[in-house]
Every structure is written in C-alpha cells, then in structure tokens.
Amino acid sequence: MDEIQAKATERLKTERIIGHLSGKEMGPTLVFFGGIHGNEPSGVEALEEVFRQLKSGEEHIKGSVFGIKGNLPALVEKKRFLDHDLNRIWTHSGIDEIEQRSEPERSVEEKELSEIHQLISDIFATHAPPYYFIDFHTTSSPTLPFITINDALINREFARLFPVPIILGIEEYLEGPLLNYINEKGYVSLGFESGQHFTEEAVTNTISFIWLAMIYCGVLTKEQVPDYKNYHEELKLAAKGNNIFYEIIHRHRITSSDNFEMLPGFRSFEKLQKGITMANHNGEQITAYKDTIVFMPLYQAQGEEGFFLIRKIPGWVLSFSAFLRRIKFDSFLALLPGVSWSNGTRDKLMVNLKVAMFFSKPFFHLLGYRNRMVDETHLILNNRERAAKNEMYKDSFWYKK
Numbered sequence: 001m002d003e004i005q006a007k008a009t010e011r012l013k014t015e016r017i018i019g020h021l022s023g024k025e026m027g028p029t030l031v032f033f034g035g036i037h038g039n040e041p042s043g044v045e046a047l048e049e050v051f052r053q054l055k056s057g058e059e060h061i062k063g064s065v066f067g068i069k070g071n072l073p074a075l076v077e078k079k080r081f082l083d084h085d086l087n088r089i090w091t092h093s094g095i096d097e098i099e100q101r102s103e104p105e106r107s108v109e110e111k112e113l114s115e116i117h118q119l120i121s122d123i124f125a126t127h128a129p130p131y132y133f134i135d136f137h138t139t140s141s142p143t144l145p146f147i148t149i150n151d152a153l154i155n156r157e158f159a160r161l162f163p164v165p166i167i168l169g170i171e172e173y174l175e176g177p178l179l180n181y182i183n184e185k186g187y188v189s190l191g192f193e194s195g196q197h198f199t200e201e202a203v204t205n206t207i208s209f210i211w212l213a214m215i216y217c218g219v220l221t222k223e224q225v226p227d228y229k230n231y232h233e234e235l236k237l238a239a240k241g242n243n244i245f246y247e248i249i250h251r252h253r254i255t256s257s258d259n260f261e262m263l264p265g266f267r268s269f270e271k272l273q274k275g276i277t278m279a280n281h282n283g284e285q286i287t288a289y290k291d292t293i294v295f296m297p298l299y300q301a302q303g304e305e306g307f308f309l310i311r312k313i314p315g316w317v318l319s320f321s322a323f324l325r326r327i328k329f330d331s332f333l334a335l336l337p338g339v340s341w342s343n344g345t346r347d348k349l350m351v352n353l354k355v356a357m358f359f360s361k362p363f364f365h366l367l368g369y370r371n372r373m374v375d376e377t378h379l380i381l382n383n384r385e386r387a388a389k390n391e392m393y394k395d396s397f398w399y400k401k
C-alpha cells in the first residue's frame, strides 16, 4: 500500500510541470501557473493544449516558458483546496514557518507551497530575466474575463496590452496570494480570471491569453503566431470590448462557519442600484449601500469573500498617478509627522493614524501605496512602485519611460 501511495505521490510530483521550453536565443522567462485552486482546471487544460502545439511546431522561442500546475491533490478532487487555500498562504512569515517544519508535519497545501516555492527559486537561479508571472483562475459566477494586478506601473503597462478589464487593489483585501509574493520581489505578475469554473469559454480565453502573453513578453514574434489577431479579437469579444481599469472599494467578508448565500443571477461587472438585496448572511439581508458594480459574487461553498464592489478609475487619475510616481513624489512623505519608513528599503511606510489624519486612502493609492492595517492606529503601506524592478523591463516595447 505504502509503495502504491509513494508511486502515486511520485507521479503527481512529476506532473507538476505541464511544459517547459527553452530556446537557444536569450530572452525573457515566462512562467504560467494553472490550478492553484483545485476547482479551477481551465488554466491547466489551456496550458496543456498550448504546450502540445508548441512542441509539435517548429517555432524557435526566445528565452523560456514554463507551465506549472498548482494544487495537485485538490485538482484531483476538484476542490478549491483540501486543508487551506493555497492562494492565501504566501506570506514571508508563513513560508518561513512552513520551511522550518519537517515534511510529515505539513498540511496538504503547505507541501504544495513548499514544492512550488522550490521550483520558483530554481527558475530564478537558472533562467535569465526579465521575468513574467501569470496565474490562471476562474470564478464561481459568470464573468467577463479580467486581469487582477498589484498596482505597479510595470504591471499596469503590461496588463493594458490585453483587451480585457483590469482590477487594481485586490491586494488590500487578500492576505497571501502567490502573486503578491512574486510581486514583492518586483517582477511583472498578472492574475487572469478567464471565466466561470469548468466552462469551455474559460479554456479558450486562457489559450488566447497564453499566446498573446508569449508575444507581448517577447518569447515569440507576431509572425510566429499566425492566429495572433484572432486570439486578440476573441478575447476582446469575450470581454465585450471592456478594457477599463477598476478598483476594489469594498469586500464582503465571510468565514467558513458563516451561513452565506448569494442571491441567484449576479454576474461580475454588473451594475447594481442602491438598496438591491444581494445576499443572505447569517439570516440578515445584505443590500447594496450605494449605486455600484458587483465583482466576484460567490456561488460555491469554499471562499472567504462573499462578493466585492468595484468602481471605474478615471483616465486622468491613472495618468496623474503615473506622473507622481515617475517624479517620486512620495520621497517627502516620511518627513511628515506620523509617517515613517518601516524598513530600510523604503518600500513600506508606517502611518500612525492618530497623528497623520491629513491623508486619505485614495491619496496613498495615487502614489502606489496599498495599505494593510497592523493595529487600530497603525497602517503599513506597501509601495509596489518602489519594489518594482523597472530597470529589468526598460528595453521591452511596452515599457513607458
């Protein structure tokens, strides 16, 4: 029995890599993840399909491409996760803690994290920059395909090449997603939510996204992908021409012991009128507190977010914030009372809210800071802009100086 089990584990391990190709010519390293959530296999299926085509073709790629499977045991069981959400445990302290424990002491997802973490470290050690990371997901409700990013300019510029809506600021609400961990290292990283779980559309949207991503980061040229225009057109059509930037303004938080039920029929990006009943939460009716747009309503048992609300970011705000960041307008912030750098590298600000009452959240957002409450009076603000390794991408065609 043990031997069979060991063999099964071994097989699962070897299946971690969906595909890996390296060209003779130097170039970027592009890493795709699929199935970090086990009930979201569309990314895995799409990657398998594209790697099949890449291997049978004669294309000479520049640099390297990886397709990596996320939560292997949860993918087998078609569940979001088995012990903990693999996309909520990538904090530095969490990773250290997991690495310190011996293998038998680790939970299912901790073992998965440990393997993927090792794999990422190996890729950094053996493959050349610039690095691009893309994580594929799907949602429990119907949705337009969309991108989520941490708000650094390199992420914005790369993300806006794809004809889909882009959501900023989800990082303020989620603790420990895989991409957060990579983004803190300063690399371009995008989450792509391709549609509803287990739908064919979610797979085809992901396939289009993979080909476009390979072209945009320079692994392949447009000439090498004859269907390039079709992929772009298909994705644009699936997103109904929406390529607006949005930001999250509210999260409806739930816990696993709560009784939460979203009323049927809500779709991501749907406009809601103030007062409309959206959900039942522990016997209480939840209504929209203003005219708004719903995002990722939850129609599955597992998950910590009942729904989000979002709003459009005006174009002038995007340009103005890009300007402020390029001139490093935030340099003077730490001179103000109640504000200090919380580490030596100047990518984290500590704000004492009792003293620094003169700032509002949108002000910090403009400058690239996203906040996280540490206690009732202190905020830690992470600056994605200061952490971003802009130098690494400066020769890319999409990079704005």
Ligand SMILES: [Zn+2]
Pocket: 037, 040, 137, 138
């Ligand atoms: Zn997911």
